[in-house]
Amino acid sequence: xxxxxxxxxxxxxxxxxxxxxxxxxxxxxxxxxxxxxxxxxxxxxxxxxxxxxxxxxxxxxxxxxxxxxxxxxxxxxxxxxxxxxxxxxxxxxxxxxxxxxxxxxxxxxxxxxxxxxxxxxxxxxxxxxxxxxxxxxxxxxxxxxxxxxxxxxxxxxxxxxxxxxxxxxxxxxxxxxxxxxxxxxxxxxxxxxxxxxxxxxxxxxxxxxxxxxxxxxxxxxxxxxxxxxxxxxxxxxxxxxxxxxxxxxxxxxxxxxxxxxxxxxxxxxxxxxxxxxxxxxxxxxxx
Amino acid sequence: xxxxxxxxxxxxxxxxxxxxxxxxxxxxxxxxxxxxxxxxxxxxxxxxxxxxxxxxxxxxxxxxxxxxxxxxxxxxxxxxxxxxxxxxxxxxxxxxxxxxxxxxxxxxxxxxxxxxxxxxxxxxxxxxxxxxxxxxxxxxxxxxxxxxxxxxxxxxxxxxxxxxxxxxxxxxxxxxxxxxxxxxxxxxxxxxxxxxxxxxxxxxxxxxxxxxxxxxxxxxxxxxxxxxxxxxxxxxxxxxxxxxxxxxxxxxxxxxxxxxxxxxxxxxxxxxxxxxxxxxxxxxxxx
Numbered sequence: 006x007x008x009x010x011x012x013x014x015x016x017x018x019x020x021x022x023x024x025x026x027x028x029x030x031x032x033x034x035x036x037x038x039x040x041x042x043x044x045x046x047x048x049x050x051x052x053x054x055x056x057x058x059x060x061x062x063x064x065x066x067x068x069x070x071x072x073x074x075x076x077x078x079x080x081x082x083x084x085x086x087x088x089x090x091x092x093x094x095x096x097x098x099x100x101x102x103x104x105x106x107x108x109x110x111x112x113x114x115x116x117x118x119x120x121x122x123x124x125x126x127x128x129x130x131x132x133x134x135x136x137x138x139x140x141x142x143x144x145x146x147x148x149x150x151x152x153x154x155x156x157x158x159x160x161x162x163x164x165x166x167x168x169x170x171x172x173x174x175x176x177x178x179x180x181x182x183x184x185x186x187x188x189x190x191x192x193x194x195x196x197x198x199x200x201x202x203x204x205x206x207x208x209x210x211x212x213x214x215x216x217x218x219x220x221x222x223x224x225x226x227x228x229x230x231x232x233x234x235x236x237x238x239x240x241x242x243x244x245x246x247x248x249x250x251x252x253x254x255x256x257x258x259x260x261x262x263x264x265x266x267x268x269x270x271x272x273x274x275x276x277x278x279x280x281x282x283x284x285x286x287x288x289x290x291x292x
Numbered sequence: 293x294x295x296x297x298x299x300x301x302x303x304x305x306x307x308x309x310x311x312x313x314x315x316x317x318x319x320x321x322x323x324x325x326x327x328x329x330x331x332x333x334x335x336x337x338x339x340x341x342x343x344x345x346x347x348x349x350x351x352x353x354x355x356x357x358x359x360x361x362x363x364x365x366x367x368x369x370x371x372x373x374x375x376x377x378x379x380x381x382x383x384x385x386x387x388x389x390x391x392x393x394x395x396x397x398x399x400x401x402x403x404x405x406x407x408x409x410x411x412x413x414x415x416x417x418x419x420x421x422x423x424x425x426x427x428x429x430x431x432x433x434x435x436x437x438x439x440x441x442x443x444x445x446x447x448x449x450x451x452x453x454x455x456x457x458x459x460x461x462x463x464x465x466x467x468x469x470x471x472x473x474x475x476x477x478x479x480x481x482x483x484x485x486x487x488x489x490x491x492x493x494x495x496x497x498x499x500x501x502x503x504x505x506x507x508x509x510x511x512x513x514x515x516x517x518x519x520x521x522x523x524x525x526x527x528x529x530x531x532x533x534x535x536x537x538x539x540x541x542x543x544x545x546x547x548x549x550x551x552x553x554x555x556x557x558x559x560x561x562x563x564x565x566x567x568x569x570x571x572x573x574x575x576x577x578x579x
Contacts (some may be wrong), residue, residue, distance in 0.1 A: 038427070045358060055396055055522065076403055079449040079467070088573065090577065099448050107519075117330075123501070123502055123503070123504040124504055125504060125505075125506060126505075127506075140537050141458070142504065143501055143502070143504075145501065145502070146371045169395050173501050175501075179498075182503055183493065183498040183501075183502055185488050186488070186492050186493055187489060187493065187498065187499055187502040187503050187507055188502065188503075188504065188506060188507060190488070190489070191485065191506050191507045191509075191510040191511070192506070193543070193546060194485050194510060194543075195510055195565075196546070196561065196562050196565040197539060197543045197546050197565070198477065198478065198481050199564075199566075199567070199568040200536070200541065200542050200561060201473070201477070201538050201539045202473050202474060202477070202541045202568070203564070203565075203567055203568060204538070204542075205473050205535070205538065205570075206470065206473055206474065209571055211466075211470040211474065212474055212571050214408055214410070214430055214460050214462075215430070215432070215471055215474040215475065216410070216474050216571065216572075217410040217411055217412065217429065217430075217475065218411075218412075218413075219414075219475060219478050219512075220410060220427050220474055220475060220478050221572055222478075222509045222510070222512050222513065223478040223481060223482055223509070223510055223512070223513060224415075224478070224568055224572070225506075225509050225510070225572070226457065226506050226509065226510060227562075227565040227566065227568045228566060228568065228569045228572070229562070231558070231559040231560075231562035231563050231566065232559070234554045234558075234562060235558045235559045235562065236555070238550050238558060239550075239553055239555055242550060242551070245550060246547060246550060246551055248488070248492070249546070249547050249550070250547065251488050251491070251492065252484060252488045252543065253540060253543050253544060253547065255484040255487050255488045255491075256480070256481075256536065256539065256543070257482045257540060259480060259483070259484055259536070260533060260536050260537065260540065262432035263525050263526075263529060263532060263533060263536070264529070264533055266526055266529065268522045268523070270389065270527055271518075271521075271522045271525060272518040272519070272522045273518075274483065274487060275483050275514075275518035275522065276518050277487055277490070277515070278482075278483040278484070278486035278487050278490075278514040279485075279486075279514065279515060279516075279518065280486075280490055281486040281489070281490060281511055281514045281515065284490075284496055284500065284503065285498050285503075285508055285511070291407065
């Protein structure tokens, strides 16, 4: 089988490494506008060969778009048009509604399967890829009723049987609504925490002295790529704005409770927050 | 040497385990109002013996207060009064200004050394204690010019030479100002992220499906003990309120940039946030 991976970064690279670890006979054609990325990807065994986009798509059984979501939106209709007979196209974007809409009426819509792997780190580029990133994680497939059942099945086989991911299904509109709370908001809270602390602690000396693992953990996502995240926030703006608004309201309410020295209310709020233990326990157990 | 540890939870327990691992001849007398905690602490080898507070203080060379900061504030003057000739008292509280103020004019002030270890986890109780928590971490000693040099030196020896911590020094007022940004704010951001997501995602099904390591990391501190944190926020209210206000302002500014679909500005804000990489790199290297 020949797979074309467009975008040889953390996600595309980790998928390739996991596939090849499981089945060394798979051939991966890499596409990336960065010459540095393609060179590193070949060195690291992520790509067997580098081609131009359309040439690569035409040579592959399956094409995976693993680029930032603004690039996915731009490439998707074009790549779908060039897709050879019987081939399948999928994407790994963190937003799904606009991406699915962009090919809603495309004559080859049924050959596209929209995907979103619930896996990542704060790092990017092919050097950040590792074969253990995807296995055990969720792969959400969206609007599968709009794809050929055979195309969905092939994509499921790749991610479930070959990479050992757990497949789940979701409507693309619902996906974007939930992911705003569960992923996009975490990133914003972390980016803003970083800028707040950096603005206040200009000499950085006291951050070095006083930051412990708690701070590192909360601010970790602030290391994430702006080029990847800016278009995600734009594409999911309504949901992200609503989630961020709700978060700001929670913080304002918390601040009022603290300013009122109402320890009973602040304890109650934190006890409610503690309920996330149950959820995280399940998540950690899944890994 | 006999050490009295008041509060046999995560911090007190981890200090005892680290001390005993280094020097098995040290005798630890444990004090805890919870009968369950004292029983577990003896079982786990955290305490060799359990006594009532004043009895224990009178029998020890060094007493370490490792209880929530409201209890420290209540016990400190009383314990200092009962401290035997030549003995030393220290505390491990996350706030320092009010604690130091409470014994400012105490006749035995010089026998007290104010401390704050930059170490913790989101768990509490003696079962959460482990001997590796403290080694390699910072121990901040505050207002040491108000303590006997010999008392400071003994405390330094315990934490630096026996537990392998890095000692640094800070004014108690400065400590509280910085720690509000670098630690207390992280906890608030995490507690509020948890309540925001739990309120929105009532059925929890989509959190289970969609939460990845990024969400876990950002929301981890929301598992922390409300009984420990409520009095910390109250004791450090002015600084915490200022830090939280600054954070809310950053989030409101971020929201406006997103709502305006100003991707250049959001990219710039995230690039600025990325600068935390340098700081975290240093912190991770210290561990």
